[in-house]
Amino acid sequence: MSPQTGPGRAFVFGDNVDTDALAPGVYMKGPIDALAGHCLESLDPGFAASVRLGDIVVGGENFGMGSSREQAAMVLRQLGVAAVIARSFAGLFFRNCLNLGLAPLECPDAGRILAGDLLTVDPVAGRITNRTRSQTYACEPIPAHLLEMVSDGGLIPHLAKKLKTQKRTS
Amino acid sequence: MGHTLAEKIIARAARRDSVRPGEIVTAKVDLSMVHDSSGPRRHKPMLEQLGAKPWDPSRIVVVTDHYVPAFDAESAAILDLTRKWVREEGVDNFYDMEGICHVILPERGHLRPGIFAVGGDSHSPTAGAWGCFMFGIGATEMCGVLVTGEIWLKVPSTHLVRWTGRLGQGLAAKDVMLALCRNLGLGTVKYGVVEYTGSAIAALPMAERMVLTNMAAELGAQTGIIAPDRVTVEALAAVGVSAPDASSWQSDADASYAKVWEFDASVLQPQVAAPHTPENSAPVGDYPDVRIDQCYIGACTGAKLEDLRMAADILRGRKVARHTRLLVAPASQRITAAAAADGTLAVLTEAGAILMPSGCGACAGYGAGVLAEGEVCLSSTARNFKGRMGHPGSKVYLGSAYTVAASAVTGRVTDPRPLLAEKAAA
Numbered sequence A: 001m002s003p004q005t006g007p008g009r010a011f012v013f014g015d016n017v018d019t020d021a022l023a024p025g026v027y028m029k030g031p032i033d034a035l036a037g038h039c040l041e042s043l044d045p046g047f048a049a050s051v052r053l054g055d056i057v058v059g060g061e062n063f064g065m066g067s068s069r070e071q072a073a074m075v076l077r078q079l080g081v082a083a084v085i086a087r088s089f090a091g092l093f094f095r096n097c098l099n100l101g102l103a104p105l106e107c108p109d110a111g112r113i114l115a116g117d118l119l120t121v122d123p124v125a126g127r128i129t130n131r132t133r134s135q136t137y138a139c140e141p142i143p144a145h146l147l148e149m150v151s152d153g154g155l156i157p158h159l160a161k162k163l164k165t166q167k168r169t170s
Numbered sequence B: 001m002g003h004t005l006a007e008k009i010i011a012r013a014a015r016r017d018s019v020r021p022g023e024i025v026t027a028k029v030d031l032s033m034v035h036d037s038s039g040p041r042r043h044k045p046m047l048e049q050l051g052a053k054p055w056d057p058s059r060i061v062v063v064t065d066h067y068v069p070a071f072d073a074e075s076a077a078i079l080d081l082t083r084k085w086v087r088e089e090g091v092d093n094f095y096d097m098e099g100i101c102h103v104i105l106p107e108r109g110h111l112r113p114g115i116f117a118v119g120g121d122s123h124s125p126t127a128g129a130w131g132c133f134m135f136g137i138g139a140t141e142m143c144g145v146l147v148t149g150e151i152w153l154k155v156p157s158t159h160l161v162r163w164t165g166r167l168g169q170g171l172a173a174k175d176v177m178l179a180l181c182r183n184l185g186l187g188t189v190k191y192g193v194v195e196y197t198g199s200a201i202a203a204l205p206m207a208e209r210m211v212l213t214n215m216a217a218e219l220g221a222q223t224g225i226i227a228p229d230r231v232t233v234e235a236l237a238a239v240g241v242s243a244p245d246a247s248s249w250q251s252d253a254d255a256s257y258a259k260v261w262e263f264d265a266s267v268l269q270p271q272v273a274a275p276h277t278p279e280n281s282a283p284v285g286d287y288p289d290v291r292i293d294q295c296y297i298g299a300c301t302g303a304k305l306e307d308l309r310m311a312a313d314i315l316r317g318r319k320v321a322r323h324t325r326l327l328v329a330p331a332s333q334r335i336t337a338a339a340a341a342d343g344t345l346a347v348l349t350e351a352g353a354i355l356m357p358s359g360c361g362a363c364a365g366y367g368a369g370v371l372a373e374g375e376v377c378l379s380s381t382a383r384n385f386k387g388r389m390g391h392p393g394s395k396v397y398l399g400s401a402y403t404v405a406a407s408a409v410t411g412r413v414t415d416p417r418p419l420l421a422e423k424a425a426a
């Protein structure tokens, strides 16, 4: 996750977007690129085909509720989504995003963003800029104790780095 | 100021005297559970990439339940990889097609009050019924636990949910939970802990208590928990677990809660949740004319021995309606065996129920029993999100095993109480 992303187009969804909508169970045993093709299709059948690298998904309350399947976050990354903005997140999904290097941004103003708006996000500073509407929104910055992991690109690269230093020092 | 049970377990695992909500701590993991979908098929490549080994195979439990029995080449490959991985890594706690992970853990004696555990599944809070602090995490985070034996968490605040009174005839923990989903909403608890208490909870057997902690996930909680009591201690003894300190794991009388919720169980009516969220629940009487194609008694939260007996209470001497099918997938092999031994299974199959293997089955759309476009299902599972049990154009209603069985008899959403009363009168 780079500190600054965008501009990307906003794809806007409502409250309680669930993990079955993000990563439908029927396709869970297949490879991630096949699963990604069905991402959010129950809410917007055209989403996977039209989303492009750098675009941003926007939700309402409790985004990512439901299952622990982290494929719900992986498919968004697979499709090139740069960040997810929501008024609130389900805790499990929030953790999964951070571990996979996808920025989850909790933003009380998420409701002001409309489909197609061009957004720039700075997850470290906690700032979202809506270029289309010339507005700036504050969002929760990435928690301080996770900054290093997030800037390493997620948990696995972070662990790889740590294990390497451990080996060197031991 | 005292501490809640959850705070005490976290403090113990984080090697601290005490913790307060909002603090960020790193805790040592006593037990980690993964299943075939979230487990080795995902960890193996990550561990290889890191050149790392699991920190302690004796603290890992692996269960195959999502893709069992294999139904095509891909699911067979996932199971095959899982079996090979546990052999290579020396994981002895491996339960292959023996039941659903959340039911296997207590059934095989892996839970003890006071333990701090993580699971590669969102319904891992189920273990809270046994006085454990257990929550669900994704596969990448689980890989971190497998390597380090530790995990960070922000100490959650606790909501106390008290149910006074007693549940009436024909009511079950699922009704309590569906009413809570409506009353609290799916996000209110905001990754806190839900601690259940009160006379109606104390009267429930462990299997029913597990429905409440299991579906704490639906309330948006990090986990659910119930303080151990006599019922817990007896159930632990029954599975051969000695836990002399069990009853010491309690919230302090002056613990501080984010919120206290009070409900009266004696006025609760059977609840049914309409598509496509468990929050969408109402008393069963509010659904006068909903025709059903499939009735499903299954899942970690809806197919324990108690559920099968509830269904048998309704179905004894009755038949499943024409044009409706009733699928029953007991939550574990041991439950199937117990239900066969006490005659419950015979009642179900004589009524026309179709017996399915123990596993997740149709619950999450992984296994057999999924729905076609336009089909309507009434299910004893935990979630009815759009497309979860099959085609996005199918509809899933949720209810207790009593309600599902009663509805299988009529082919429509039906209040189980009159059917039970008829029985009692006969």
Ligand code: SF4
Pocket (backbone or CB within 6 Å): B100, B101, B102, B121, B123, B298, B299, B300, B301, B359, B360, B363, B364, B381, B382
């Ligand atoms: S039965 Fe359903 S809810 Fe339970 S673990 Fe399996 S898929 Fe999840």
